[in-house]
Amino acid sequence: MTVDWNLFLDSLWPITQGALKGTIPLSLISFVIGLAIALLMALMRLSGNAVISFIARAYISAIRGTPLLVQLFVIFYGLPSIGVTLNPWPSAVIAFSLNVGGYAAEVIRAAILSVPKGQWEAGYTIGMSRTLTLRRLILPQAARVAVPPLSNTFISLVKDTSLASVVLVTEAFRKAQEIAAFSQEFMLIYIEAALIYWVICLVLSMGQTRLERRFDRYVAR
Amino acid sequence: MSHASNSPEATVLLKATGLQKSFGDHEVLTSIDLQIGKGQVLALIGPSGSGKTTVLRCLNGLEIPDGGEVAFDKGPTVSFTSKTTQRQAQVLRSQSAMVFQNYNLFPHMTVLENVIEGPVRVQKRKRAEAIAEAESLLARVGLAEKRDQYPHQLSGGQQQRVGIVRALALKPSLLLFDEPTSALDPELVGDVLRVIKELADEGWTMVLVTHELAFAREVADEIVFMDQGVVVERGHPDVVLRAPQNERTQQFVHRLLNPF
Ligand SMILES: Nc1ncnc2c1ncn2[C@@H]1O[C@H](COP(=O)(O)OP(=O)(O)O)[C@@H](O)[C@H]1O
Ligand SMILES: [Mg+2]
Numbered sequence: 397m398t399v400d401w402n403l404f405l406d407s408l409w410p411i412t413q414g415a416l417k418g419t420i421p422l423s424l425i426s427f428v429i430g431l432a433i434a435l436l437m438a439l440m441r442l443s444g445n446a447v448i449s450f451i452a453r454a455y456i457s458a459i460r461g462t463p464l465l466v467q468l469f470v471i472f473y474g475l476p477s478i479g480v481t482l483n484p485w486p487s488a489v490i491a492f493s494l495n496v497g498g499y500a501a502e503v504i505r506a507a508i509l510s511v512p513k514g515q516w517e518a519g520y521t522i523g524m525s526r527t528l529t530l531r532r533l534i535l536p537q538a539a540r541v542a543v544p545p546l547s548n549t550f551i552s553l554v555k556d557t558s559l560a561s562v563v564l565v566t567e568a569f570r571k572a573q574e575i576a577a578f579s580q581e582f583m584l585i586y587i588e589a590a591l592i593y594w595v596i597c598l599v600l601s602m603g604q605t606r607l608e609r610r611f612d613r614y615v616a617r
Numbered sequence: 618m619s620h621a622s623n624s625p626e627a628t629v630l631l632k633a634t635g636l637q638k639s640f641g642d643h644e645v646l647t648s649i650d651l652q653i654g655k656g657q658v659l660a661l662i663g664p665s666g667s668g669k670t671t672v673l674r675c676l677n678g679l680e681i682p683d684g685g686e687v688a689f690d691k692g693p694t695v696s697f698t699s700k701t702t703q704r705q706a707q708v709l710r711s712q713s714a715m716v717f718q719n720y721n722l723f724p725h726m727t728v729l730e731n732v733i734e735g736p737v738r739v740q741k742r743k744r745a746e747a748i749a750e751a752e753s754l755l756a757r758v759g760l761a762e763k764r765d766q767y768p769h770q771l772s773g774g775q776q777q778r779v780g781i782v783r784a785l786a787l788k789p790s791l792l793l794f795d796e797p798t799s800a801l802d803p804e805l806v807g808d809v810l811r812v813i814k815e816l817a818d819e820g821w822t823m824v825l826v827t828h829e830l831a832f833a834r835e836v837a838d839e840i841v842f843m844d845q846g847v848v849v850e851r852g853h854p855d856v857v858l859r860a861p862q863n864e865r866t867q868q869f870v871h872r873l874l875n876p877f
Contacts, residue, residue, distance in 0.1 A: 517679055518721035522735035522787060523710050526703075532738060536725050614725045614767045 400581060407575045407585060411568050411592055418567025420596070423554045426489050430496025430553075431546075437501035438508060439530075452501065459498025465559055467491050472563040488560040496553055503545045507538035540611035547604035551597050558593070568592055627654035629690050630822050631712075631791060636675050636685035636697075638668075645671050646682065647846045653791070655690075656820040660833035660854070663843035664869060669826040672843070673793045676824065677713045678706025689790070713791040714784035718799050720776045722768040728755065728779050729764040735787045747786070754782045758812050774805030781812055792816065792823040799828065830873050834858050842866045 440452035459467070472487040482490070511534050519529030561570035572589035576582045629652055636649040646668045653659050661669045674680035676687060681701050688694040693708040695701070714735075723731050732751040736742045755761050758778040768776055777797055784792055794813065798806045810832050817823065817836045827833055833840060833854060840857040842850045842865075850863040861867045 512721075514717065514719065514721040515723070517715075518717065518723065520679060520707075521677060521710060521713075521715040522783070523739040524735075525707075528738060532734065533723055533725075540725070615769060 400584060403579055403581055404584060404588060407572075407579075407588060410575060411571045411585075411589055414566060414568040414571030415592055415596065418560070418565055418570070419554065419557050419593075422485075422488055422492065422557045422560060422565065422567060423550070426492035426557075427496055427550050427553055429489070429493035431500055431504075433493060433497030434500035434504050437497060438504040441501065441505050442508065456498050456501050459495055464491070464495050464556055465562070467495060468559055468563055484560070484564040487563055488557070488565045492553060492557065492560075495556075496549060500546060500549050503542055503549065504538065507542035507545075508534060510541045511537045540615070543604065543607050543611060547600065547607075551600055554596055554600065555593055627657065629653070630655045630657075631676070631690070632686075632688045633672075633676060634686050634688075636672065636682045636687075638671055638675060638680065638682045645846050646675070649675075649685070649843075649846075649848060651676075651824075651841065651848075653822060653824065654838075656822055657838045658817045658822075658836050659824045660837035660840050661824060661826045661843060662828070662830065662833060662840060662869070663849075667843045668846045669843055670795055673715070673795050673824060673826060676709070676791075677715060677793060678703070678709040679715075681706055692790070712789060713793050714787045714789040715793040715795065716777070716780050716784050716797050718796040720768070720773075720780045720800075722776055722779055722783070724768050727765050727767055728760065728771070731768070731779060732783050732786045735783065740787065751782070751786055754785055755779075758782055759808075772805060773801045774808045777801065777809045778812055781809070781816075785816075790822060792821055794823060794825045794827070796826050796828065828873065830858055830870065842869065844869070 437452045437455055440448045441456070443449055468488070468491040471491045472482065472484065475482060475487075515533050515537065516529055519533045524532070557565075557567055558569035560567055561573060564570075569589055572585050576585040579585065631651070631653045633649065633651040636646050636651075638644075638646040649668075649672055651659065651672070661672060663669055671680055675682045675685075675697075678687075678695065681703065682697040683699050684697055686694065686696045687709055689709070689712050692712050695706055695709055697706075723734065726734065729748065729751055732754065733744070733747040736747040736750070737744050752761065752764065755764055758781065760775060760778055760782070763771060763775060763779075768779065771779065777800075781797070797813065798809050801809065806829070810829065813823075813825070814832075814836055825833070825837065837854050839851060840854045841848055842857060842861070842863070844865050850857055850861060850866045856862075857866060858870055861870055
């Protein structure tokens with residue numbers, strides 16, 4: 397088997413473009429919204445109110461107990477049958493955000509619980525409210541604990557966005573599929589797509605390391 | 618040793634009456650009455666588990682008693698019932714500041730940030746002003762050059778002095794100390810006690826939970842001895858520590874002074 401390097405080089409830019417216009421913004425937007433959902437769900441789970449806590453628990457269970465592909469199909473192909481029709485992009489963003497929200501909620505909850513109770517009390521004794529204590533003292537400390545697992549969530553998300561190709565979002569993998577179908581060079585093009593995902597994830601891992609180092613400033617080693 | 622404010626006519630700063638607290642069916646405080654005059658130092662002593670920490674925590678609303686009342690002179694009064702919420706108890710916190718046994722400094726903030734957090738974020742004071750005050754307080758306890766370090770870079774004794782400065786920066790009317798030297802290596806205890814002694818001499822009002830009986834005798838105007846959730850004996854340090862009337866007090870003092 398000979399490698400068609402010309403095809404490889406010619407398709408590099410289109411697939412990368414798919415990553416730049418599809419994969420990366422889709423991942424970033426979904427992750428940010430997902431984190432907000434996750435924080436809300438984590439706080440709801442930790443709240444003393446049984447009903448609120450139950451709602452969060454049910455949400456997390458549903459997200460974690462069903463395939464992402466199915467969630468994506470429910471939103472893109474299912475919702476129109478009850479009169480809600482969404483474009484590919486919003487559908488994908490909603491599905492991925494909800495998904496991240498379910499997974500990251502448990503990470504954030506655990507990180508919050510890992511902060512010693514004395515930190516809450518120290519906040520209260522200097523006159524802080526619960527909310528201010530959470531924002532100024534607990535979340536910054538929880539963030540350090542949450543960086544490695546949340547980085548995993550983010551890296552998974554980047555790869556999972558390839559599923560958006562099935563709801564017609566133009567991202568890296570869909571570009572690759574188009575080129576492969578056209579050129580019939582499946583092996584070459586899919587390996588090329590895999591390499592591009594790998595590079596993105598390597599960059600993210602480096603970012604994770606830097607972030608961890610920044611947080612390590614204030615812990616004894 | 619005895620302050621001018623020790624006289625009977627000293628204004629009462631804080632009056633706690635009938636504090637009662639149970640955890641489940643374990644009654645931890647039965648009916649605690651305390652009164653602290655302005656500028657007075659009250660030392661709370663007693664065996665481990667007797668309820669000293671719980672008393673302190675009730676005084677600032679960190680723990681909600683099941684019954685009783687905490688009243689500050691010219692300040693908030695909170696009558697506790699089983700329905701009292703954290704939010705209602707929160708008014709007590711503007712009056713006091715607490716120094717913890719294990720410091721509870723904020724590890725993600727520098728020494729200076731630890732100290733100004735309350736003044737700036739809670740009391741809404743000007744940042745520059747809060748920093749200037751924090752610096753002079755840090756200098757007082759010999760930690761001026763540590764202002765930009767993180768807590769983990771300090772020794773236990775230094776951390777506890779930061780804990781004290783963090784409390785002072787709030788300008789509370791009452792300082793609560795919960796065994797401030799119990800977690801320290803013996804050679805570091807003196808530095809912290811010296812600071813507390815200075816504060817007492819300056820006229821700060823404080824409640825001090827401690828096992829350092831010699832120190833309590835030195836700084837306290839009144840000693841309160843607790844056992845199993847009740848005040849067993851109270852009075853002048855010379856009496857309670859030298860010639861205790863109650864048998865349980867006698868045993869406790871004897872055990873602490875003769876550990877072997
Ligand atoms: N949050 C809590 N839940 C259950 N029991 C507690 C709690 N806090 C304290 N206690 C119990 O209350 C008693 C008094 O505790 P504490 O006030 O810490 O005593 P001290 O400070 O004198 O050692 C102990 O028996 C302790 O186990
Ligand atoms: Mg205690």
